[in-house]
Amino acid sequence: MGMDRDPLTPTAGTVLLNALQQVAEFTLPLHLPAHGGGRGFPPALTALLTGPLGPLDLPELPDLGGPLLPHGAVAEAQQATARLWGSRSCWFGVNGSTGLLQGALLGALRPGQRLLCPRNLHRSVLHGAVLAGLEPIYYTLPFSRRWGLSQPVDAAWFQRVLAAVAAQGCSVDLVLLVNPTYQGLSAPLTPLVQLCHDQGLPVLVDEAHGSHFRAHAALPRDALAAGADLVVHSTHKSLPGLTQTAVLHCCSAHFSRKDLEQGLLLLQTSSPSALLLAATELAAAWPHQQPQAGRLLSCAMDRWTHWRQQLTRAGWRVSPSDDPLRLRLCTMAQGRSGLVLDEHLLRLGIAGELPEPAGLTFCLGFQPPRQALSQLQSALTQLHWPPPSPPGAGAGVQPAPTPLVARSAVPPRTAWFGPTRRLPLKEAVGHVVAEAVTPYPPGIPLLLPGERLDEERCVWLLHSRHLWQHPGGMLDTVKVLR
Numbered sequence: 001m002g003m004d005r006d007p008l009t010p011t012a013g014t015v016l017l018n019a020l021q022q023v024a025e026f027t028l029p030l031h032l033p034a035h036g037g038g039r040g041f042p043p044a045l046t047a048l049l050t051g052p053l054g055p056l057d058l059p060e061l062p063d064l065g066g067p068l069l070p071h072g073a074v075a076e077a078q079q080a081t082a083r084l085w086g087s088r089s090c091w092f093g094v095n096g097s098t099g100l101l102q103g104a105l106l107g108a109l110r111p112g113q114r115l116l117c118p119r120n121l122h123r124s125v126l127h128g129a130v131l132a133g134l135e136p137i138y139y140t141l142p143f144s145r146r147w148g149l150s151q152p153v154d155a156a157w158f159q160r161v162l163a164a165v166a167a168q169g170c171s172v173d174l175v176l177l178v179n180p181t182y183q184g185l186s187a188p189l190t191p192l193v194q195l196c197h198d199q200g201l202p203v204l205v206d207e208a209h210g211s212h213f214r215a216h217a218a219l220p221r222d223a224l225a226a227g228a229d230l231v232v233h234s235t236h237k238s239l240p241g242l243t244q245t246a247v248l249h250c251c252s253a254h255f256s257r258k259d260l261e262q263g264l265l266l267l268q269t270s271s272p273s274a275l276l277l278a279a280t281e282l283a284a285a286w287p288h289q290q291p292q293a294g295r296l297l298s299c300a301m302d303r304w305t306h307w308r309q310q311l312t313r314a315g316w317r318v319s320p321s322d323d324p325l326r327l328r329l330c331t332m333a334q335g336r337s338g339l340v341l342d343e344h345l346l347r348l349g350i351a352g353e354l355p356e357p358a359g360l361t362f363c364l365g366f367q368p369p370r371q372a373l374s375q376l377q378s379a380l381t382q383l384h385w386p387p388p389s390p391p392g393a394g395a396g397v398q399p400a401p402t403p404l405v406a407r408s409a410v411p412p413r414t415a416w417f418g419p420t421r422r423l424p425l426k427e428a429v430g431h432v433v434a435e436a437v438t439p440y441p442p443g444i445p446l447l448l449p450g451e452r453l454d455e456e457r458c459v460w461l462l463h464s465r466h467l468w469q470h471p472g473g474m475l476d477t478v479k480v481l482r
């Protein structure tokens with residue numbers, strides 16, 4: 001059942017509200033936030049949101065304070081949260097992981113310093129590099145042709161990355177790890193962090209999708225436990241919190257509180273919502289509310305296994321996942337696009353999280369609706385797609401032809417603000433690109449501002465463009481520096 005909206009009679013002031021109510025009523029949410037329509041809220045958050053909200057919609061009053069103020073309830077809540085997680089300090093944020101990743105970069109690094117980051121970085125980090133005037137060095141991730149998906153790095157791969165950086169004569173000021181991936185794959189973080197620390201390199205982990213790992217011993221080790229210096233958690237992507245909320249943890253003496261707060265100050269609103277901040281605290285405490293949180297995740301693991309069995313039996317191929325909250329159908333196995341599957345499901349009122357050419361990832365969240373699996377199965381049977389071909393057969397999504405480690409031709413900031421012109425992709429070979437080419441979701445750039453486009457990459461991009469062809473996909477032109 002699709003959304004039934006009359007486009008001829010929009011009433012100014014209620015257009016969005018009406019749309020919101022209709023979407024909420026008619027859509028099966030298999031997307032973020034992870035609380036899944038509120039079913040997964042901790043009881044205290046349910047109670048908070050079902051009472052009258054007006055009186056609680058407050059800014060930084062003296063008793064409450066705010067994330068960057070030394071006194072008040074928010075400061076106390078942040079201290080209590082840092083104690084729970086074992087960090088030195090933490091800050092709540094109301095501009096998502098985006099705002100906190102960017103604030104962390106602005107606070108931790110100075111213009112011209114180098115950030116070693118994976119090619120599956122979220123665009124928020126790229127934008128942070130633009131704001132802070134950083135020089136990223138990009139490293140390529142392993143790629144699985146079987147699943148059409150970048151894989152997490154292991155210690156041996158990362159050792160090669162660090163060796164390649166050293167061979168280029170580069171010093172690095174901060175290493176970024178993105179873990180787990182959007183699709184739920186996790187690296188063994190402890191040896192990666194150790195490799196960096198052995199070289200005196202601090203580590204920032206974008207753990208937007210893995211803040212729940214702390215809550216169950218069978219889940220991968222979380223970034224704080226692995227010894228990372230800075231960690232960003234999304235309390236809406238992987239904890240049962242409200243959209244826009246996130247937490248930055250500082251876990252080592254490598255960065256001063258003052259510097260980090262200066263970075264955060266550049267981007268924080270002067271009126272952070274106390275309501276959102278209270279929800280952040282509740283969600284951030286959730287993994288430590290045992291045994292309830294552990295039980296919920298045990299159920300989530302059983303659910304994931306059950307869904308995979310049912311979907312596999314129905315002829316679908318389910319990608320491996322380290323995260324029971326994410327389930328990905330590998331449509332490439334049937335020679336079909338995850339974007340086409342997503343469009344089909346949306347027409348039937350089922351909204352997945354992350355459509356890609358090789359598959360579609362669903363966010364099962366902490367508590368999907370009871371009928372979710374049967375509704376999904378009945379929508380899938382309407383497709384009559386061929387059964388999956390044997391693993392490895394047929395052409396699939398190709399990995400980007402990028403070297404293991406590459407520096408930008410010019411810093412992203414120079415490219416971003418430079419004099420530019422727009423060229424057809426084919427004519428841009430040899431030029432320095434001045435914008436990111438980023439299908440959204442997943443918000444992972446295929447080409448980064450400051451990179452020089454070579455022939456091989458251009459051919460790959462043209463192929464990718466064809467695969468990503470959908471509204472909001474990719475243009476056939478690109479901005480380049482003059």
Ligand SMILES: Cc1ncc(COP(=O)(O)O)c(C=O)c1O
Nearest residue numbers: 095096097098122124206208234
């Ligand atoms: C890996 C990763 N980091 C950061 C972000 C930004 O998170 P937010 O939407 O909370 O700003 C995203 C968003 O999808 C992401 O996938």
